[in-house]
Amino acid sequence: MASLPVSPAQALDGLLAGNRRFVDGAPQHPNQDAARRAELAPAQQPFAVLLGCSDSRLAAEIIFDQGLGDLFVVRTAGHVLGPEVLGSIEYGTSVLDCRLVVVLGHDSCxxxxxxxxxxxxxxTATGYVRDVVERVTPSVLAARAAGLTADSDIIDTHIRHTVNLLLDRSRVLADQVATGHTGIVGLAYQLADGHARLVTSHGLPTPVTQDTVASSVGVHPS
Known part of the structure; x- marks a missing residue:
């Protein structure tokens, strides 16, 4: 089993390094064999929580080149929040001790x-789809109020809005970020080239770039 990241920044480094391998067409497909499956049977110890859109093109373990037991994934259409989503994320950081929470949005959402x-x-949509649309609408309105009309700007606004909602609604998560135990970031995924771009971050001591690698912590060295 690869050593787990010991800080939010190192956890993010591991994800970005895996995404770079995916973009380059050189994934390692780590932790996906029978030995890993057996090792995880008694308990799990993922290093990051990922709240992503349910879009079928946004499979987290694939685009970040991770394996079984690496990510605690929660997915809803438009990465919208409800009590069960907040509870799942708090479970990931408080019970499973994940050090990073990622909100993953994407273009053409x-x-x-x-x-x-x-x-x-x-x-407007009908049924429960309308509820999803209504939860995304404040982000669209905020972008319009700021004079933003490009799709990428609206997507980024929605990612930031979701990150801020997590911190506003979850006292547990806000306290963990304030103490440095947990970091939270927003990433925007580009469907055509597979690149995950950093949009916003909280609780990471230094800016993290796409060029940062995770070899120092042995997440999945490139």
Missing amino acids: GAVAAARTAVEEGL
Whole structure:
């Protein structure tokens, strides 16, 4: 078993290094064999919680080149938040001791597009899809208020909005970030090239770039 990251920044380094391998077409597919499966049977110890959109093109373990037991993944359309999502994330950081929470958005997001259509054309969805759209709408309105119209800017605004909601609604997570136990970041994934771009971060002592590698902590060395 690879050694686990010991800080939020190192956890993020490991994810970005894995994403770089994925983009380069050289994934290592770590921790995906029978030995790893057997090792994890008694208990799990993931190093990061990932709240991502449910989009089928956004499989976290694949795009970050991770394996069984590495990520504690929560996915909803448009990465919208509800009590069960907050509880799952708090479980990941408090019970499983994950040191990093990632909010993962992406371009061509259907939930964001539907919210934008609702704001601009007054067309709303039906059933529970409407609830998803309504939870994304504040991000679209905030982007419009700031004069932002490009899809990428609206996606980034929604990612930042979700990160801020996590900190506002979860006292547990906010306290963990304040003490340096946990970091939280927002990443924007590009469907065409596979690149995950850093949008916002809280609780990381120094800026983290896409060039940072994780070999020093042995997450999955490149």
